[in-house]
Structures are given as C-alpha cells and as structure tokens.
Amino acid sequence: MRIQVRTAVGALAVAIWLVASACKYDPKLGEGELRCSAAGECPRGYTCGAGFCYSKGGGNSAGASAYIGNWQFGSTASVTTTCSDGSNSTNSLADPNNQTPMKIKSGPTGGADLDSFWLCDLYLNVDTTGAHLASAAGDCTATFPSTGTQLGNSYWTVDTFDVLTSDGKNATHHATYMREDDYLTGDVVTCNQTVQAPLTKN
16 A cells, blocks of 8 residues: 555655646747846846846947948848827838838047937947947927828837847847827827847947
C-alpha cells in the first residue's frame, strides 16, 4: 500500500510540473514594439530606450551623423488615430506609390543636433537612447481644398518624436501627435495619433 501511495504522489508531482512548464509565460518581443512603463521599466532582458523596450544591447544609439539622410517607411509602418467624435482608425504609412520619406539633416549651428522633416519640421537631439524631440522648428498645418470636403484646416501638435538607429541603415520611429480638424461648418474635432514605423535609409 505504501508503494502505491508513493507512486501516486510521484505521478501527481510530475503532472503538476508538466502543467507549470506548459504555462510558462515567455513572450518574444520585437525591438521597440513595447512601450516602457511610466517609470521607464521593461520586462526582464529588455531595457528602455526612446520610450520603448529593446533587448539588452539593442537600444544603443549611433552618433548624430548616422541619422542624416532620407528614411523610407517599412511595410509595417502605421498611424493609429482616435478622435473626439468617436471615430478611430489604423492606416498604413507604407504605400510605395505615395510616400514622403523622413528627411534628416544636420541641425543649426549652436542649436539642436538634427533637423528632421516629415509632416512637421522638427529639431532633434541625440543621446545614447536615440534622437528625441528638442523643439518644433515651424508650423505644422495642412490646408485642404473645400471642394468635396467640409474640412478647412488641420493642425498638428507634436508630443513625442523619437528615432533610434544603431547602424545608420535601419531605424525605428515612434511619435505621438494631437491633431485638430477645423471644419467649414464650425465644428472642431480633436484626435490623438500614434505613429510606429521601421525605417530604412535610402
């Protein structure tokens, strides 16, 4: 009887171990896909860089000169928009037939490290975690023709704008915007936009 009890207990222990092993949580995260916590923390094995999580050693920024050039948006580049009128959408930024590259050049003498342009003209400073928004260099406004649309003007305010490259050839880009749409009817709709994009230098 004792042998049977011990065998049963052993089998139960093995079964519990197998279930626990099968339920192990071990997510495989891509570089820069997960946003850091408010305290700048990431899952074990990852570090926070430019506001997003990278495998240790994967978020080290190159120098400012590596950012200079024209950057094309990758196939998974997208913008997610959520608006005050209840509308929301996620759209691709990777249309090869209608795409404006992100253009980055040296910043003004005595000023920011870099001057970038895509949608808005922005100054960026570079540190070990990437290139980050220093200040807006100009207005960020689009005017739409009234034919066929009631939208008059859209205004963008840039909240965050980060680019990270470690090799000067491939990069990740994350940005958040507040957009205001002013309609000819007098209605105003505000939207929050988030851009996430892999970049490749032309």
